[in-house]
Amino acid sequence: MTMRRPWIVIACAAFIVTLAMGVRQAFGLFLPQMSVSLGIGREGFGLAMALSNLVFGLAQPFIGALADRHGAGRVVFFGTLIYVAGLIGASWIGSAIGLHFTFGFLTGVGLAATTFVVVLGAVGRVVPPERRGLAFGIVTAGGSLGQFLVVPAAQMLLSDLGYRLALIALSGLVAVCAVLAIGVAGKPDSAAEEGPRQSLKDALSEAAGHPSYWLLNAGFFVCGFHIAFIATHFPAYLDDKGLGLGIGASALALVGLFNIFGSYLFGLSGDVWRKNYVLSGLYAARGVVIAVFLLLPLTPFTALAFAGAMGFLWLGTVPLTSGLVGQMFGVRYLSTLYGIVFLSHQVGSFFGAWAAGYFFDRSGTYDWAWGASILLAVFAAIVHLPIRDTAVARPQPA
Amino acid sequence: MKKALPWLAPLALVPVALIGLEAWRAQATWIWLSGFVAACF
Structure with a gap:
């Protein structure tokens, strides 16, 4: 590929995920106005959201493969068009089916084409292996910053403009990604990789036969479970315990704030220490933080301290996990292989959000979900230890 | 040092974080009430 200045690629990648992830985090804000205006109820809106998350995860390996084949620039450009079409479409549709297609399907595809998996592939190709942790950390922190800043801005837009105009305004924000796509453009060239050329099929077979790849998938499933459970249910948990709405909202803000710093610093840590050990420590720390939180008496202080600590441990897994995939298998098919790992994350997210609610409805308590979160943290801390993080040996052509 | x-x-990023926190402070309860939590994973 044409070599670009790494910092241009990193900056454009970080801005792309800032905008794409930031707008995505604001989707839920539209629930009250849209469900009433369209007369579809919260279930109808929730289905559109669930579809978006499902499509985001399922499409990711395929869109990652497209990025590996045609370059991240083209994928981000066309993905932006689809994302914008989804948002504008959602602003004028008048039925549940229309909402499911626009807000559900189109935004899901658009997100898969404009977020971490696609842009990290482009960044990985222009940054030397020993600096990838830093570079991936910066891009991930960009996504975290977007989540933190765009949500309150979107709420202001909603309050002032109503949902139709707010959606169009947000689509304008997302449209900027089409310009930023130039910064991550360039067709991947297998000749730029060290070692022999490899087909996509060979790369998939190689990864599928590598036990450490499956351990990474298992670990990232746990990440998705934790994040979805806490983001979805934690404010309700605090409210159930009598701490009130304000503490729950502030807790989410602190998660968003500390996530920015954690994403970056854990990425940077991956350049200093072995990434699988840092991941193991991160998951162990999640388990300890949850256990300590549950053992201490619940007060506003412990709730906010828990939120800050979990926020710090939130998306630090992204630069480390994607970095490990690149370290083990090279960056030629990074987006495809990391896309599959990301799908595992989304499956974990599904269970974290849904199963916690399912068992709460039957038992009236989140004890099961908290217990599962601690056990899964221990499991993830253990499975990352034996990961072989060295580059896979490939036979040289005669 | 280097x-x-x-x-x-x-x-x-601290100044940006402070601006963000202020924006959250102003909007947080509305954000929580309006279903943000259902969408943030």
Whole structure:
């Protein structure tokens, strides 16, 4: 590929995920106005959201493969068009089916084409292996910053403009990604990789036969479970315990704030220490933080301290996990292989959000979900230890 | 000192973080009430 200045690629990648992830985090804000205006109820809106998350995860390996084949620039450009079409479409549709297609399907595809998996592939190709942790950390922190800043801005837009105009305004924000796509453009060239050329099929077979790849998938499933459970249910948990709405909202803000710093610093840590050990420590720390939180008496202080600590441990897994995939298998098919790992994350997210609610409805308590979160943290801390993080040996052509 | 710079770099974001926190403070309860939590994974 044409070599670009790494910092241009990193900056454009970080801005792309800032905008794409930031707008995505604001989707839920539209629930009250849209469900009433369209007369579809919260279930109808929730289905559109669930579809978006499902499509985001399922499409990711395929869109990652497209990025590996045609370059991240083209994928981000066309993905932006689809994302914008989804948002504008959602602003004028008048039925549940229309909402499911626009807000559900189109935004899901658009997100898969404009977020971490696609842009990290482009960044990985222009940054030397020993600096990838830093570079991936910066891009991930960009996504975290977007989540933190765009949500309150979107709420202001909603309050002032109503949902139709707010959606169009947000689509304008997302449209900027089409310009930023130039910064991550360039067709991947297998000749730029060290070692022999490899087909996509060979790369998939190689990864599928590598036990450490499956351990990474298992670990990232746990990440998705934790994040979805806490983001979805934690404010309700605090409210159930009598701490009130304000503490729950502030807790989410602190998660968003500390996530920015954690994403970056854990990425940077991956350049200093072995990434699988840092991941193991991160998951162990999640388990300890949850256990300590549950053992201490619940007060506003412990709730906010828990939120800050979990926020710090939130998306630090992204630069480390994607970095490990690149370290083990090279960056030629990074987006495809990391896309599959990301799908595992989304499956974990599904269970974290849904199963916690399912068992709460039957038992009236989140004890099961908290217990599962601690056990899964221990499991993830253990499975990352034996990961072989060295580059896979490939036979040289005669 | 040069080695410590990358670790200290996030401090540059503190002003942005403060602006963000203020925006959240103004909007947080509305954000929570309006179903944000259902969408943030």
